Amino acid sequence: MSPIPAPPWWQRDDLCYQNGQLYFAGHEVNQLAKLHSTPTFFYNAQRLNDNIARLHTALQHAGMTGKYRVLYAMKANRYAPLLTHLKSTGLVGIDACSPNEVDHAISCGFGPDEISFTNTSLSRSDYDRLNRIEGLSMQCDSLTCIRKWGELGGGRNIGIRINPAIGLGRADNDKLQYAGADTTKFGIYREQFAEAIALAKQYDLSITKIHFHTGCGYLTPQLDHWEDIIQTCMWFVDQLADTVEVVNVGGGLGVPHTEHDMPLDLDLWAAIVARNFKDKKVIVEIEPGDYIVKDSGILLLTVNTVEWKRDKTFVGVNGGFNIALEPAVYGLPFQPVPAMIRKGEPMKVTIAGHINEALDIFSRDTILTPIEEDDVLVLINAGAYSTSMASNHCMRGEFKEFLLY
Ligand SMILES: Cc1ncc(COP(=O)(O)O)c(C=O)c1O
Numbered sequence: 001m002s003p004i005p006a007p008p009w010w011q012r013d014d015l016c017y018q019n020g021q022l023y024f025a026g027h028e029v030n031q032l033a034k035l036h037s038t039p040t041f042f043y044n045a046q047r048l049n050d051n052i053a054r055l056h057t058a059l060q061h062a063g064m065t066g067k068y069r070v071l072y073a074m075k076a077n078r079y080a081p082l083l084t085h086l087k088s089t090g091l092v093g094i095d096a097c098s099p100n101e102v103d104h105a106i107s108c109g110f111g112p113d114e115i116s117f118t119n120t121s122l123s124r125s126d127y128d129r130l131n132r133i134e135g136l137s138m139q140c141d142s143l144t145c146i147r148k149w150g151e152l153g154g155g156r157n158i159g160i161r162i163n164p165a166i167g168l169g170r171a172d173n174d175k176l177q178y179a180g181a182d183t184t185k186f187g188i189y190r191e192q193f194a195e196a197i198a199l200a201k202q203y204d205l206s207i208t209k210i211h212f213h214t215g216c217g218y219l220t221p222q223l224d225h226w227e228d229i230i231q232t233c234m235w236f237v238d239q240l241a242d243t244v245e246v247v248n249v250g251g252g253l254g255v256p257h258t259e260h261d262m263p264l265d266l267d268l269w270a271a272i273v274a275r276n277f278k279d280k281k282v283i284v285e286i287e288p289g290d291y292i293v294k295d296s297g298i299l300l301l302t303v304n305t306v307e308w309k310r311d312k313t314f315v316g317v318n319g320g321f322n323i324a325l326e327p328a329v330y331g332l333p334f335q336p337v338p339a340m341i342r343k344g345e346p347m348k349v350t351i352a353g354h355i356n357e358a359l360d361i362f363s364r365d366t367i368l369t370p371i372e373e374d375d376v377l378v379l380i381n382a383g384a385y386s387t388s389m390a391s392n393h394c395m396r397g398e399f400k401e402f403l404l405y
Pocket residue numbers: 073075076095118213215216217250251252253287288289290291
């Protein structure tokens with residue numbers, strides 16, 4: 001008797017095969033494709049709830065009850081029904097990074113006082129727009145920002161985004177690092193911090209928040225390094241011990257992309273937060289995007305071609321890197337999953353999009369059950385940084401989105 005094959009690494013209750021058909025959020029994926037065509041993104045509202053609940057539970061078990069806030073980094077996915085759903089949970093605020101994002105969050109039900117704003121290189125009209133939104137929490141990422149915000153009015157609180165000159169990213173991926181050995185555009189460095197404090201004083205701005213976001217996609221193996229980063233950043237907090245009420249430790253919590261990744265150990269992560277902040281008189285903010293939405297979303301594509309070329313079988317699909325950019329932009333591969341299991345020998349395939357660019361590859365040399373033209377192929381973990389970064393390159397920017405309950 002042949003052994004029962006191990007379940008795929010990505011399988012979970014709301015994303016699994018039943019009788020050879022893939023189900024997502026209680027729906028048969030082939031039926032979803034028939035009803036709504038492809039390319040289409042589907043998000044599972046329950047998975048969003050579960051991801052948020054897991055964060056809260058871990059922080060509460062670590063003893064952080066009443067000492068933290070969770071903000072959702074809406075740059076990861078700004079689909080209005082998804083934002084409205086997140087608002088309805090009452091469990092997250094918003095991290096926004098442009099005036100349009102702030103307006104959009106407000107239109108989806110978030111109050112200005114639930115929004116933390118952090119951006120870089122703002123124009124005069126950006127400042128004017130933000131200045132009209134009373135209650136917004138403003139993080140200044142540069143001396144220029146402190147000056148220009150101060151010129152619009154003193155006597156208020158600000159946050160400062162700092163740069164500790166060390167960062168992290170999934171498996172040391174330097175495309176995902178926002179701080180490190182190379183000087184980056186983000187935040188105020190230690191050597192200019194005294195100047196930042198003086199400038200804030202000059203404009204009668206009180207610095208009540210220290211903010212840092214040093215990289216994306218970190219998993220358990222990077223947690224020790226993440227704690228080093230927090231401890232480096234405490235120097236900045238200590239300089240302003242009298243005024244700082246909030247420390248925002250950014251986002252960056254990762255989810256597995258391949259079978260070689262282990263899920264982030266949230267208890268270990270929350271223990272680090274507690275170890276460094278529980279006894280301090282500050283509220284900790286976290287602002288994850290990926291962790292909340294990435295694995296709540298899948299992208300359904302249709303197979304246009306299956307063709308052997310020299311040493312590879314290419315599976316060509318009806319969507320391109322321009323609507324799901326992470327492999328091309330950040331080197332983060334997608335896991336392709338057939339919507340139905342066909343019998344036969346597994347195939348080693350390279351999944352390519354329909355855009356006329358060499359980087360239009362979703363995954364390379366992946367072993368899949370047999371796949372044929374017109375089959376539906378699913379890219380899992382497509383809920384973050386796909387639609388929000390999409391372009392109309394080659395005039396192939398169309399996609400649909402649905403939130404499933
Ligand atoms: C300032 C800031 N906060 C939060 C995030 C969210 O990051 P992630 O989606 O990796 O959690 C980002 C993303 O780059 C960011 O720039």
